[in-house]
Amino acid sequence: MTTWIGLDGDDTLWHSERHFVDAQRLYNELLSDYIDTSELHDRLMRTERRNLEIFGYGVKGFTLSLVETAIEMTDGSIGGADVQRIIDLGKEVLQHPVELLDGVAEGIDGLLTAGHRLVIITKGDLLHQETKVAQSGLADVVDGVEIVAEKDAQTYQNALGRHGIDSADFTMVGNSVRSDVLPVLEIGGRAIHIEYEYTWDHEVVSEHDRPEGYEVATSFADVPTLVSRE
Amino acid sequence: MTTWIGLDGDDTLWHSERHFVDAQRLYNELLSDYIDTSELHDRLMRTERRNLEIFGYGVKGFTLSLVETAIEMTDGSIGGADVQRIIDLGKEVLQHPVELLDGVAEGIDGLLTAGHRLVIITKGDLLHQETKVAQSGLADVVDGVEIVAEKDAQTYQNALGRHGIDSADFTMVGNSVRSDVLPVLEIGGRAIHIEYEYTWDHEVVSEHDRPEGYEVATSFADVPTLVSRE
Numbered sequence: 020m021t022t023w024i025g026l027d028g029d030d031t032l033w034h035s036e037r038h039f040v041d042a043q044r045l046y047n048e049l050l051s052d053y054i055d056t057s058e059l060h061d062r063l064m065r066t067e068r069r070n071l072e073i074f075g076y077g078v079k080g081f082t083l084s085l086v087e088t089a090i091e092m093t094d095g096s097i098g099g100a101d102v103q104r105i106i107d108l109g110k111e112v113l114q115h116p117v118e119l120l121d122g123v124a125e126g127i128d129g130l131l132t133a134g135h136r137l138v139i140i141t142k143g144d145l146l147h148q149e150t151k152v153a154q155s156g157l158a159d160v161v162d163g164v165e166i167v168a169e170k171d172a173q174t175y176q177n178a179l180g181r182h183g184i185d186s187a188d189f190t191m192v193g194n195s196v197r198s199d200v201l202p203v204l205e206i207g208g209r210a211i212h213i214e215y216e217y218t219w220d221h222e223v224v225s226e227h228d229r230p231e232g233y234e235v236a237t238s239f240a241d242v243p244t245l246v247s248r249e
Numbered sequence: 250m251t252t253w254i255g256l257d258g259d260d261t262l263w264h265s266e267r268h269f270v271d272a273q274r275l276y277n278e279l280l281s282d283y284i285d286t287s288e289l290h291d292r293l294m295r296t297e298r299r300n301l302e303i304f305g306y307g308v309k310g311f312t313l314s315l316v317e318t319a320i321e322m323t324d325g326s327i328g329g330a331d332v333q334r335i336i337d338l339g340k341e342v343l344q345h346p347v348e349l350l351d352g353v354a355e356g357i358d359g360l361l362t363a364g365h366r367l368v369i370i371t372k373g374d375l376l377h378q379e380t381k382v383a384q385s386g387l388a389d390v391v392d393g394v395e396i397v398a399e400k401d402a403q404t405y406q407n408a409l410g411r412h413g414i415d416s417a418d419f420t421m422v423g424n425s426v427r428s429d430v431l432p433v434l435e436i437g438g439r440a441i442h443i444e445y446e447y448t449w450d451h452e453v454v455s456e457h458d459r460p461e462g463y464e465v466a467t468s469f470a471d472v473p474t475l476v477s478r479e
Binding site: 052074079093095 | 311321411
């Protein structure tokens with residue numbers, strides 16, 4: 020049983036991907052006035068992937084990729100008012116109120132009652148993530164918030180170092196095998212993967228034998244029990 | 250004489266604002282095919298100010314504001330190819346190689362020789378700032394890097410807390426009176442203001458009597474002498 024619990028933010032503590040999915044549905048509708056949108060999703064993915072190393076994660080980069088893909092697929096014929104509508108879709112994602120996932124309030128209570136110390140480790144736009152932490156009501160019950168540009172073994176090592184946490188005493192909880200599980204196992208920590216209804220395509224890890232040292236939960240409410248069993 | 254020296258990034262350690270100025274010059278040229286651009290700068294400032302609490306600081310928000318202002322000022326008649334050119338201006342700012350300001354290498358050497366400990370405290374897009382720190386070659390000589398969404402008294406207090414720094418033992422060095430000087434004086438630290446050739450309009454502080462506890466330098470090379478004199 021580890022003392023320190025790392026908590027991913029988007030789609031672990033609060034809903035995020037569903038707001039991107041909603042935005043993309045409206046984006047599809049908007050572009051269907053111009054083009055056959057059957058390839059739109061794939062083209063958007065390609066743009067996002069190309070832009071990831073310049074923009075990093077987060078809604079602002081996503082919005083710029085939406086605009087680029089729309090220009091590209093309409094051969095530049097998209098009108099200015101529609102470009103503004105696309106930017107407004109991004110702004111709606113940025114301003115969407117934070118909604119905790121089912122089971123989170125209960126699971127957090129259980130972890131605190133059991134005496135664990137909590138640290139949120141999340142990636143995305145700095146201001147947006149800070150705003151979500153503040154709105155979540157969780158800022159007062161966690162010992163720290165780490166907003167990182169990428170979740171790899173090095174960033175976890177640095178984040179744990181800043182709080183003086185030994186990786187053997189650390190369990191990460193998150194919805195992404197690639198970002199929340201594998202790099203934590205790599206540095207000698209443990210992990211709990213919570214499956215979420217949507218997984219952003221960039222985060223999908225191809226099927227493989229599940230490595231040792233991580234458990235799977237279907238709800239955050241199960242986390243305290245899984246941690247106590249370790 | 251304080252032990253810990255905080256270093257602002259953009260326009261203190263490395264050039265930044267000049268890249269925004271270059272981008273805006275090209276933006277003006279591009280839009281002069283559509284409109285009289287005499288009011289363009291003011292309109293862009295207004296858009297940036299309106300978007301600041303949604304986007305925060307950084308190049309991605311700046312780029313989205315460039316696009317919005319262009320759509321607004323051309324009544325939506327701007328073509329898709331030109332919107333893409335505007336996005337590309339933003340990408341150029343994001344990808345511009347880091348150039349240290351004159352006197353920085355020398356000043357950093359002086360501070361290290363005198364036994365000071367250094368921490369970079371900078372604001373902007375997370376990935377972009379991390380990339381600039383890495384490219385600057387300064388990552389190995391500083392004790393920490395804090396990338397923050399806003400530079401107010403609270404964020405300085407938090408940043409100092411994370412490194413166990415007493416504010417009485419801290420001097421901040423930066424080019425912005427509003428972001429690098431006033432909040433640091435407020436928490437009981439000291440500050441050195443280095444004047445930069447351009448000051449982003451949002452950062453201009455109206456003329457007032459200069460408060461106690463801060464010095465002014467014209468070059469980073471003067472910083473070690475000013476710190477030793479405190």
